[in-house]
Amino acid sequence: xxxxxxxxxxxxxxxxxxxxxxxxxxxxxxxxxxxxxxxxxxxxxxxxxxxxxxxxxxxxxxxxxxxxxxxxxxxxxxxxxxxxxxxxxxxxxxxxxxxxxxxxxxxxxxxxxxxxxxxxxxxxxxxxxxxxxxxxxxxx
Numbered sequence: 001x002x003x004x005x006x007x008x009x010x011x012x013x014x015x016x017x018x019x020x021x022x023x024x025x026x027x028x029x030x031x032x033x034x035x036x037x038x039x040x041x042x043x044x045x046x047x048x049x050x051x052x053x054x055x056x057x058x059x060x061x062x063x064x065x066x067x068x069x070x071x072x073x074x075x076x077x078x079x080x081x082x083x084x085x086x087x088x089x090x091x092x093x094x095x096x097x098x099x100x101x102x103x104x105x106x107x108x109x110x111x112x113x114x115x116x117x118x119x120x121x122x123x124x125x126x127x128x129x130x131x132x133x134x135x136x137x138x139x140x
Contacts, residue, residue: 059072060129
């Protein structure tokens, strides 16, 4: 025996399915946003003595899902002389890229964040720290 399903029932089923799928995707998105914010909030900076860092070019990265940065840090004569951002995925924090100038000028990683791009600033600073803690890519 064949059961005939009305067009109205099919449409209602499709709408309910789409609403449920949207709800599930929304919950998953909100969870990932909460995880990302927590990862940024829990980022801790270590005190690195840059003057003890051997000359060389170091690569480091940091990823908190919505924001990712990969940097190349050049150290010469115990000072950071250059920071190149090799890769950068951000939410709205494009302006945070200028934080590398502050790091070079102040010769420390934990500089003030760029207003309006605090999370992106944190990720870039942590990538710089990770670069300095990593093994050298090349030496002078």
